[in-house]
Amino acid sequence: MAQLILYGLIYGGIISLGAIGLTLLVRILKFSHFAHGDMMALGAYLTLLFRVTMGLPMWLSVALAVILTAVAAVLIDRIFYKPLRRTSPAILLIASVGVALVLRHLIQFFWGAAPQVYQRGVERPYIVWGLRIRPTQVWILVMAVVLVIAVWLFLQKTKTGKALRAMADNMDLAAVSGIDTERMVVWTWVLGAALAAAAGIMLGMDTQLRPAMGWLMLLPIFAAAILGGLGNPYGAIAGGMIIALSQELSTMFINTAYKPAVAFVLMVLLLLVRPQGLFGGKA
Amino acid sequence: MEWGGIIGYGLFLLIYGGIYAISALGLNVQWGYTGLFNIGVGGFFLVGAYTSAIMTKGPDFSHLGGFGQPFLVGVLAGGLLAAVLALLIGIPTLRLRGDYLAIATIGIAETLRLIVTNEQQLTAGVWGIGAIPKPLWSTFGDSYNAFYAVVVLLAMVLVYFAIERGIRSPWGRVLKAVREDEAVAQAVGKDVFRFKLQALVLGAFFMGVAGALFAHFVGYISPEAFEPMNATFLVWVMLIVGGSGNSKGAMLGAFIVWVIWSGTEFVAAALPPTFGPRAHALRIVLIGLLLMAMLLWRPQGVLGEERQVSKLVRNEPAGRSAQGG
Numbered sequence: 001m002a003q004l005i006l007y008g009l010i011y012g013g014i015i016s017l018g019a020i021g022l023t024l025l026v027r028i029l030k031f032s033h034f035a036h037g038d039m040m041a042l043g044a045y046l047t048l049l050f051r052v053t054m055g056l057p058m059w060l061s062v063a064l065a066v067i068l069t070a071v072a073a074v075l076i077d078r079i080f081y082k083p084l085r086r087t088s089p090a091i092l093l094i095a096s097v098g099v100a101l102v103l104r105h106l107i108q109f110f111w112g113a114a115p116q117v118y119q120r121g122v123e124r125p126y127i128v129w130g131l132r133i134r135p136t137q138v139w140i141l142v143m144a145v146v147l148v149i150a151v152w153l154f155l156q157k158t159k160t161g162k163a164l165r166a167m168a169d170n171m172d173l174a175a176v177s178g179i180d181t182e183r184m185v186v187w188t189w190v191l192g193a194a195l196a197a198a199a200g201i202m203l204g205m206d207t208q209l210r211p212a213m214g215w216l217m218l219l220p221i222f223a224a225a226i227l228g229g230l231g232n233p234y235g236a237i238a239g240g241m242i243i244a245l246s247q248e249l250s251t252m253f254i255n256t257a258y259k260p261a262v263a264f265v266l267m268v269l270l271l272l273v274r275p276q277g278l279f280g281g282k283a
Numbered sequence: 284m285e286w287g288g289i290i291g292y293g294l295f296l297l298i299y300g301g302i303y304a305i306s307a308l309g310l311n312v313q314w315g316y317t318g319l320f321n322i323g324v325g326g327f328f329l330v331g332a333y334t335s336a337i338m339t340k341g342p343d344f345s346h347l348g349g350f351g352q353p354f355l356v357g358v359l360a361g362g363l364l365a366a367v368l369a370l371l372i373g374i375p376t377l378r379l380r381g382d383y384l385a386i387a388t389i390g391i392a393e394t395l396r397l398i399v400t401n402e403q404q405l406t407a408g409v410w411g412i413g414a415i416p417k418p419l420w421s422t423f424g425d426s427y428n429a430f431y432a433v434v435v436l437l438a439m440v441l442v443y444f445a446i447e448r449g450i451r452s453p454w455g456r457v458l459k460a461v462r463e464d465e466a467v468a469q470a471v472g473k474d475v476f477r478f479k480l481q482a483l484v485l486g487a488f489f490m491g492v493a494g495a496l497f498a499h500f501v502g503y504i505s506p507e508a509f510e511p512m513n514a515t516f517l518v519w520v521m522l523i524v525g526g527s528g529n530s531k532g533a534m535l536g537a538f539i540v541w542v543i544w545s546g547t548e549f550v551a552a553a554l555p556p557t558f559g560p561r562a563h564a565l566r567i568v569l570i571g572l573l574l575m576a577m578l579l580w581r582p583q584g585v586l587g588e589e590r591q592v593s594k595l596v597r598n599e600p601a602g603r604s605a606q607g608g
Contacts, residue, residue, distance in 0.1 A: 032382035034322070080575055087582065090381060093320055094519065095578050101516055102571035108564035211564075215511070219393060222386045257401045264390030271383060272375045 001252070003131055008248035009241070010137050010206060013144030016240030017199035018221035019228065020151060021192035023236040026225065027168040028188045031081070031092055035100035036196055036221060038107075041214030043069040043197025044204035045107050051118055058118070066197045073193030074186055100215070108211040115208040140202045147198055148237060151191070155233065160187055168231070219260060220247070223267040229277025238279060242266070294428040296541060298500055301435035302493050304537035307521045308442050308530055309489030315527035315588075316450060317482035318462035320381050323372075323388030325514025326395045327487040330368055331361030331494025332504050333399060333406055336415045339499070343414075346407035354418035358438075358495040365491025366484045373483045378476055392515065400506045411505025415498050435496055439534065442489055446530050449485075458482055459528075512567055517544065520574045526584025535585060544570065 018040055025033045043065050050061035076099055084091050125132040155161040166174040167184050175181050199221075203213060224243045228235025243263045250262045270278065306324060313319040335357035342349035352360070372391050376384040399406040406412065423430040449455050457478050460468040469475050498504050508514075517540065525536020547569060551562035577584065 026382075032385065034385070080579070083579055090318060090320060091578060091582065093382060093385060094523065095575065097322060097516070097519070098571050098574040098578065101512070102568050102575070105564040105567040105571065109561050109568065113560055113564075219386070219390055223390075226383070226386070255401060258397055261390075261394040261397055264387075264394055267390065268372075268375055268387060271379060271387070275379050275383075 001249075002129075004248045004251065005245060006131050006133060008245035010140055010144075010244075011248065012241040012244030013141060013148075014199045014202045014206070014240075015217070015220050015224050015244050016237040017144060017147060017195045017202070018217060019224035019236035019240045020148075020233045021195040021199075022221055022225045023228065023230060023233050024164070024168070024188055025192050027231045028164060029085075029185060030089060031096070032222075033192070034093060034096040034218065035076075035103060036192070037214035037216070037218035038100045038103040039069060039073060039193050039196040039214070040200030040203065040217055041107055041209075041211065042072060042103055042200070043193075044200035044209050044213065045111055046197070047201045047204065048111065048116060048118065048209055052116075062198075062201055065201060066194045069197035069200075070190045070193045073189045077185070077189050100218075104211055104214060111209075111211070113211055115210045117208050118205060136205050140206055143198065143202060147195065151195070151233065154191075160184075164188065164191075216260065220244070220263045223263040226267055227270055227278055229279045232277075232279055235277060235279035239277075242278075291428070292545075294432050296538065296545070297432040298428065298435050299545075300538040300541045301432070301439045302497050302500070303518060303521060303541055304439050304534040305435075305442050305493035305496070306490050306518045307525070307533040307537045308439070308446055309486035309493070310518055310522050311486075311527060311530055311533040312446060312449075312458075312482050312489070313486035315522060315529065315533065316455065316462060317458045317479060318381070319377075319479060319483055319486075320385040321388045321483070321486070322385050322511075322515060322519070323390075323392035324490055324518045325509050325511055326388065326392030327365040327368060327490035328494035328497070328514045329392070329395050329399065329509040330365045331358075331491030332498035332509070333361075333412070333494075334364045334491070335361035335495030336412045336498045336504060337406075339416050340412070340414070343412075345410065346403070346412055347405045354416065354499060357499070358492055361495030361498075362488040362491040365494070366488040369484045369487030370480065373480045377479045377483065389511075392509075392511065396506050396509060399509075409505060409507075411503055411507075412498075413503040415502045415504065417499055417502060431500055435500075438492065438496060442492070443530055443534065450530070454478075454481075516574075517570065520570055520577075522584075523574060523577050523582075524584055526586035526588065528588035529584070529586045532584050532586035532588075539585070540570070540573075543573070 018036060022033060022036050025031050025036070046065035046068050047061045050056045050064050051058055056064070080095055080099055081092060084095050123134045123136060125134045126138070155165055163174065163179045163184055164187060166177070166179060167181065171181070174184075200214070203217065220243050221240075224239035225236050226239070227242055228237070228239030243266065246266060247259045247262045250259060306328060309327075310321065310324055313321050337346070337348050338350050338352045338360045339354060339357035340348045341351050368391065372387055373384075376387045400408055402408070417427065417431075418434070419430065420427060450458070457468065457473050460473065461475050461478050465475050468478075501508075521536040521540045522533050523536070524540055525534065526532025544566070547566040551566060554562050
């Protein structure tokens with residue numbers, strides 16, 4: 001059981017990063033971005049390109065992939081989402097479903113449908129207090145914690161971060177107080193996509209890369225964001241942990257195959273009881 | 284291609300296009316008229332297909348069965364069970380923001396795929412259910428596809444008239460009011476939640492019927508047939524291409540997109556086999572770009588929504604640019 005909790009924490013870190021980015025997009029752009037999972041996959045596969053195909057060191061591959069995913073997100077926003085932003089939120093939702101479709105199958109086109117890994121071979125796990133943890137998983141945990149702290153510092157301390165939070169609270173008020181809203185939109189995408197890419201890379205490190213990985217992550221990250229109250233980045237972290245831990249612990253009672261359904265069931269139950277999410281936020 | 288091939292393809296077009304058209308008509312009730320964002324079309328389609336297959340088959344040890352009901356009973360049961368599912372999913376989500384419904388429908392579709400894959404005693408798992416009865420198979424023999432095309436088109440026309448009747452009634456006007464502005468509909472005393480639930484359930488019923496018609500035509504279903512691409516996104520693209528908020532558009536879009544979809548399959552089949560899986564991915568990219576292009580440049584679709592005003596007012600050409608939500 002302690003082992004399952006450990007795996008849950010690792011997986012929870014990954015989900016949380018995806019959910020934070022999603023929450024920012026929902027809160028600041030009022031946009032439920034259904035291509036967010038596939039942004040994760042894009043980051044993961046770009047890392048594969050730099051690391052395995054081009055043979056660059058891992059840290060450089062990760063950095064390049066995160067930057068390129070952010071650039072891709074901004075471009076996608078300029079080309080597809082921006083012209084539609086004025087029509088209606090629902091049209092934007094469909095557009096993001098279309099973008100998700102295109103991204104996922106471009107990945108499949110370039111990299112094929114077969115699962116891939118960054119590193120072949122089996123890692124020898126460390127044994128700490130009787131718990132098994134692979135070196136890669138240690139890295140994932142460290143990266144997740146560092147990124148969450150970095151995001152927190154960015155949102156709390158920098159001018160851009162404060163402007164972003166102002167926009168999340170009240171778009172009009174932010175605009176009249178002189179915040180360049182278009183620039184903040186770009187920032188939101190950069191931040192959301194970079195976090196998504198990092199989460200995707202970590203997922204790829206922990207397990208393997210598949211073109212459908214993003215689609216399969218969409219449900220857990222949305223469930224985490226909704227649990228966290230859709231609007232509060234810190235709630236998203238708690239939501240991610242709850243989802244991940246319940247998915248892992250559920251395997252003690254039910255068929256492992258149903259793990260992905262746990263997130264969904266939790267989400268529906270929460271919506272029935274407390275639609276505003278566990279951690280406040282406006283419904 | 285000789286004549287036989289062309290006629291054969293034409294019949295396939297009518298059957299598959301017709302089945303998709305019924306799904307798209309259902310989605311049009313939900314999205315086109317009421318603004319409900321259902322990205323789990325495939326889930327309702329799946330329930331219809333499996334329900335009808337299980338209801339109509341004789342005893343089979345590999346899965347639940349042995350009811351041996353007639354075709355029509357199976358199809359109706361398929362639609363009804365899909366409707367019940369919509370009811371269950373609608374109650375917790377329809378009072379909330381639209382995107383909650385969207386993510387919940389994805390969830391239900393994915394969960395259903397997990398269930399049919401894993402509950403072997405119920406659905407035979409990945410092996411799938413085979414030998415699904417084809418109605419009047421022995422009577423029509425070689426010209427069976429022609430007969431089935433008539434069955435599907437008849438069902439499509441029936442669904443079309445049923446929806447048109449509903450939409451042109453006061454009930455239909457409330458749906459559109461809900462789509463355009465929920466607060467206003469609420470303010471004039473309409474129970475918005477109820478109307479949304481009705482639209483969701485009705486649309487899901489048609490999707491279930493479409494799934495059942497699909498199962499009886501192909502004769503074999505497995506979880507693979509209900510991947511989100513085939514069963515959900517294609518239907519969305521059809522509705523957007525044809526024109527959401529217009530039943531004729533939904534049907535037209537279904538046939539247009541099916542021709543494009545199956546046409547690219549011919550092209551993909553002509554390529555070297557090593558290119559095969561990649562060509563499949565490229566086909567989907569193409570469909571995705573088609574969707575984006577429509578949204579950007581012609582959001583009202585080929586036909587666009589018919590504007591309906593009182594008979595006493597002169598009917599002016601519609602100038603709507605986009606759907607409201």
